[in-house]
Amino acid sequence: MGRGAWAGPVTVCAAITGLRRPPEGLTDSKLLTIKRRTELAAVLRKWVTSYALGHASPEEIDDLGMTAALRLAAGRALDALPVRPDAVILDGKHDYLGAPWRVRTVIKGDQSCVAVAAASVIAKVQRDKMMAELGIDHADFGFADNAGYPSPVHKTALAERGPTPYHRLSWAYLDALPQWRHLKKVRSCTDGSVPEIEGQLGFDF
Template sequence: MLISTFQQQFVEAGCDEAGRGCLAGPVFAAAVVFPSDYCNSLLNDSKQLSEKKRMALRPVIESEALDFAVASVSAEEIDSINILNASYLAMHRALDMLKTKAAYIIVDGNRFKPYQDIPHQCIVKGDGKYLSIAAASILAKTYRDEYMDQLAPDFPGYDWLSNKGYPTIRHRKAVLEFGFTPHHRKTFRVSDPQLKLF
């Protein structure tokens, strides 16, 4: 069962990102603050949920959270600062957008760049353990998927409606055949079947 680590005297924000391993499109991140007594048995790591369930949960999260924000970092920015720093930046941008200043931050994963002077904790597989991180993973994933769906009709050969920019075989073959689009991360080199970052 997922839990909240929120303490009554603190405002705790959970953060997660989506799209870090993609060939194309921005990386998205979300920050979510829940009430101290919040419970939702349906919340889980976005990767463990179907697209239909993620989309059903998104309005629930947005209506029941005390505060939430979603932000992104473009492919061009990713190429400039690298994907790890871009993931941190996306989370920082989401935290910037919160109307309520967080007193504590919990982040999915094992690394995070400190945000302002606010203490934080990195939690491996936190999106499967803590409600606010799970909610952040769902928001980041659904907003990013929608963004890629909007781009897809203009670039039909890359199959973004299905792969959302991730390096599937079909996507890699399209890059090798047609080249990069303006939405691709140019610092990712594609060979078949290997994906290398240099």
């Protein structure tokens, strides 16, 4: 989660599920209200067989690029699992994980695979909580509401105050801010784009 945000980490959740009936209403986290998503995440943490979270910091995103940062975060989530899964289901069409894992990509997997949907909900709730905590000392940026994504409040604060220590300084938004453009970092990605890949892992075996 958070791959398109201007601030904060990218977060990956690895979730292993059994054969039990999933909680009612489980789907892509982005299709749920904040209240329902938060309630469902609490249920899912007990429902899944196991789960683990991995993060890559804004500095790591700037240094490595988004694809490598996602791989790093996913590796951290995998390493934190109590068991090693037989296979990995990644949401989207890109395999950013690679060997030695046996990977299957599923477009819109968070709407069709319970493991990926569970990972999606847990990851988003956790990252949103992290961003709200990071925003305590930077209230003008509205991180508690926008989670580091480019909302009007976020854009206004950024133009007036410049980036916080939690901003990704390789992102293209700095190109439109002449007074802060000198802070931009050169990314290792050659095209400077954000790959269209999801920031969740689902495991189902």
